[in-house]
Amino acid sequence: xxAAGTLALLLVALVSLVWILxxxxxxxxxxxxxxxxxxxxxxxxxxxxVLTWNVQFMAGxxxxxxxxxxxxxxxxxxxxxxxxxxxxxxxxxxxxxxNPDLVLLQEVDNGAARTDYEDQLQRLxxxxxxEYACHVSAFYWKAAYVPHPRIHGxxxxxxxxxxxxxxxxxxxxxxxxxxxxxxxxxxxLKRAVLEARLPLEQGGEFVVLxxxxxxxxxxxxxMEKQVREIDSLLRSLTQSGQPWVIGGDFNLLxxxxxxxxxxxxxxxxxxxxxxxxxxxxxxxAVPSLAEVSGPDYQQWFTHLPNDPEVRGxxxxxxxxxxxxxxxxxxxxxxQRDTQRISDHMPxxxxxxxxxxxxxx
Numbered sequence: 102x103x104a105a106g107t108l109a110l111l112l113v114a115l116v117s118l119v120w121i122l123x124x125x126x127x128x129x130x131x132x133x134x135x136x137x138x139x140x141x142x143x144x145x146x147x148x149x150x151v152l153t154w155n156v157q158f159m160a161g162x163x164x165x166x167x168x169x170x171x172x173x174x175x176x177x178x179x180x181x182x183x184x185x186x187x188x189x190x191x192x193x194x195x196x197x198x199x200n201p202d203l204v205l206l207q208e209v210d211n212g213a214a215r216t217d218y219e220d221q222l223q224r225l226x227x228x229x230x231x232e233y234a235c236h237v238s239a240f241y242w243k244a245a246y247v248p249h250p251r252i253h254g255x256x257x258x259x260x261x262x263x264x265x266x267x268x269x270x271x272x273x274x275x276x277x278x279x280x281x282x283x284x285x286x287x288x289x290l291k292r293a294v295l296e297a298r299l300p301l302e303q304g305g306e307f308v309v310l311x312x313x314x315x316x317x318x319x320x321x322x323x324m325e326k327q328v329r330e331i332d333s334l335l336r337s338l339t340q341s342g343q344p345w346v347i348g349g350d351f352n353l354l355x356x357x358x359x360x361x362x363x364x365x366x367x368x369x370x371x372x373x374x375x376x377x378x379x380x381x382x383x384x385x386a387v388p389s390l391a392e393v394s395g396p397d398y399q400q401w402f403t404h405l406p407n408d409p410e411v412r413g414x415x416x417x418x419x420x421x422x423x424x425x426x427x428x429x430x431x432x433x434x435x436q437r438d439t440q441r442i443s444d445h446m447p448x449x450x451x452x453x454x455x456x457x458x459x460x461x
Contacts, residue, residue, distance in 0.1 A: 124243035136235035146456035153348030155445035179215035193228035214254030310347035
């Protein structure tokens with residue numbers, strides 16, 4: 102009896118400790134917006150450029166991290182301070198050169214032991230012009246300590262959206278978690294969508310969403326559920342008449358042809374029948390299915406894995422989807438000088454907003 106009571110107390114103490122150390126976001130929660138008072142408003146009919154980029158916690162490409170290979174046994178655990186500084190300057194260089202109006206970044210560390218507990222967004226903003234007057238961010242991995250043998254420290258990973266135009270509000274939307282026991286789920290990533298609302302002159306809003314879906318959900322229906330949840334968000338925005346764009350690292354191939362092109366070791370991460378299909382069926386996309394299936398499909402590759410068996414960019418897993426009321430402009434993946442910056446390459450696109458509020 103005494104032993105059973107002691108065991109129960111130890112169990113309660115363990116659960117309490119796990120809860121204290123980890124992050125527990127609500128299904129939908131407001132996130133703070135940092136915005137300069139002089140930030141301009143978007144105008145109806147305006148053209149704007151959007152860049153989405155997974156910057157891989159500013160680590161650069163000199164590493165094979167333990168999670169970069171299917172057996173989870175890569176040799177590296179963290180980048181050097183010198184590589185982080187170099188990568189930050191390179192990310193800033195590309196943003197300066199592309200000059201997008203909106204920047205959607207994934208894998209930006211904040212308070213993580215592997216990147217010296219820095220707020221990488223603040224450090225990046227210090228390298229950019231003051232034109233990026235507004236920004237929002239949201240954690241999707243956060244814990245004071247993770248007892249993983251290759252981590253053993255704090256983690257903090259965020260989505261970050263930078264804007265030259267005023268942001269009036271932001272919301273974090275929680276996505277489905279990978280199935281697992283209570284303890285594992287608490288220490289694992291909690292993927293999300295970060296929504297930012299940009300007011301327009303004469304009323305109305307343009308909604309910008311930023312996301313990074315799961316990468317290690319093999320053997321479960323997590324990806325299908327996360328796509329369904331995103332589809333629900335987009336349908337709600339569409340039904341309310343609001344123009345929108347969503348960008349990010351979806352960790353999903355566009356079609357079965359893309360799956361067949363990968364060697365078996367890389368096919369491990371994907372299903373032949375891609376879970377992202379409903380988004381392509383319902384919405385406009387960059388790149389489109391025609392582009393990723395055409396003779397120039399390689400120019401749309403956005404990912405160069407750190408796996409040493411992969412010699413060059415070999416897949417498209419980053420996308421921009423956008424509402425029917427938004428017109429598509431020139432779009433491209435910047436591959437030429439970004440393959441040593443991150444394991445992803447930035448996807449860029451021009452868009453034109455509806456000319457009148459009545460079109461929203």
